[in-house]
Amino acid sequence: MCFSTVKTTEVLGNIQMLNAHISDEVRSFLKGFIERILEEEFKLYIGRDRYQRRKPKEIRIYRNGYRVRYYLTIWSQVLKLKVPRSRSSNFKPLLFRKGGMTSEQLDHMMIQMWSEGSSYRDIINIVNRIYGQNFSLAKLNSMIRALHEYVEQYHNKPIEKAYDCIYIDGLELTIKEFPRKTFVDLKTKKAKNAVMLGVLGQRKEKNKIIREMIDYELCQQEDSTNYIRLLERLKRRGLTVDKxxxxxxxxxMAITKAIKTVYNKENVIQQECLIHHMRNVINKIQNRTNKDQLKNDLWKVYSAVSEKEFLKLHKKTFQKWYDLEKEAMEQFGKLNSRMFSKYQFNVEIHKDIHSNNPIERYFREIRRRTKAIGIFESLSSADRLLFLTIENINQRRGSIPTNSNLVFTH
Incomplete structure (x- = not known):
């Protein structure tokens, strides 16, 4: 292609135009070059040139026009290629088996970007600017909706692994489909109108500790009915008391009631989070100058290595602080047997089982990744989007993928 002197000066004076021109020329060359390679490979595949005829007995494969495939290279944006198609067999060019990114791989990459905390608009802007694809919110939404079968597999797959312990808790969310909280609720509670009830399992695989979200339930409130629904589904899937x-x-109390209801004839050992008990006491402190010292004394009690030591330190701390912080000590004096369950286990694992911190850390991961969403449009969309986030975190922590077609890279 030849440019006049005027045209050359004009192009050189505008770097963006020059870059665009070079990019267009490279794309045009690569498109023609790759399509030529595909045509030659297809000739070898069917054993004859285009329009060449054979005797009926020799004919095995017929041409059937072309199909469009997208291909990403390091030299250009996504190329839209015409790939020869056969009528009676599945022609798979070597080009799409290795060395490039197909449209399916690009879709998978966008799904992973979302599961790691990127917003819809961030993903679309990146794809449009770097890869030259014309993606819209509607198209990305349709991709997410197509993952429904994976969500169902996750909620229903058999539980075969045994866990050292499970952690149960709830995470507040906002789902537009659910009724908004009333003015009275807003005066006493947070504005979020939904909750994700989760069960996190901890197991050991060789020398590695794996903590994975086994299942979750989306509902309007954290009560025993919804916890029972979640635990009954887990029990049907295989999470029996021997697991x-x-x-x-x-x-x-909703969790305690649900466990007793679902596993009523079996002795399920429960451990209440001692960190929560400690917070409840600290919140009752009247004189803030006592906070640090009392907090240290409380921690010595709750981190005791035996039940006998716990009760001894508890009595000592109670007597020391009762006159100074009566309301806090009344809260501190509320004991139950579920606070001492950890002493039935080896002291080495007390730090893992005396608090709900593992599932709270998991919830922080979910919050960080779903922050870009803010408000979920519907229950089904929240289910799909939370599944993607949880599946990504689970795989990163060493869990087996729910489906071999949805494997995240880390």
Whole structure:
């Protein structure tokens, strides 16, 4: 192609125009070059040139026009290629088996970007600017909706692994489909109108500790009915009492009631989170100058290595602080047997089972990744989007993928 002197000066004076021109020329060359390679490979595949005829007995494969495939190279944006198609067999060019990114791989990459915390608009802007694809919110939404079968597999796959313990807790969300909280609720509670009830399992694989979200339930409130629904589904899937040794939770009576209802004839050991008990006491402190010293004394009690030591330190601390912080000590004096369950286990694992911190850390991961969403449009969309986030975190922590077609890279 030849440019006049005027045209050359004009192009050189505008770097963006020059870059665009070079990019267009490279794309045009690569498109023609690759399509020529595909045509030659297809000739070898069917054993004859285009329009060449054979005797009926020799004919095995017929041409059937072309199909469009997208291909990403390091030299250009996504190329839209015409790939020869056969009528009676599945022609798979070597080009799409290795060395490039197909449209399916690009879709998978966008799904992973979302699961790691990128917003819809961030993903679309990146794809449009770097890869030259014209993606819209509607197209990305349709891709997410197509993952429904994976969500169903996750909620229903059999539980075969045994867990050292499970952690149970709830994470507040906002889902537009659910009714908004009333003015009275807003005066006493947070504005979020939904909750994700989760069960996190901890197991050991060789020398590695794996903590994975086994299942979750989306509902309007954290009550025993919804916890029962979640635990009954887990029990049907295989989470029987012989598959876990201990259930750790924050002491919410709805969880205690649900465990007794679902596993009523079996002795499920429960451990209440001692960190929650400690916070409840600290919140009752009247004189803030006492906070640091009292907090240290409380921690010595709750981190005791035996039940005998716990009760001894508890009595000592209670007597020391009762006159100074009566309201806090009344809260501190509320003991129950579920606070001492950890002493049935080896002291080396007390730090893992005396609090609900593992599932709270998991919830922080979910919050960080779903922050870009803010408000979920519907229950089904929240289910799909939370599944993607949880599946990504689970795989990163060493879990087996729910489906071999949805494997995240880390």
């Amino acid at each position: 876990f040794r201990l259930a750790v939770h924050d002491g919410h």
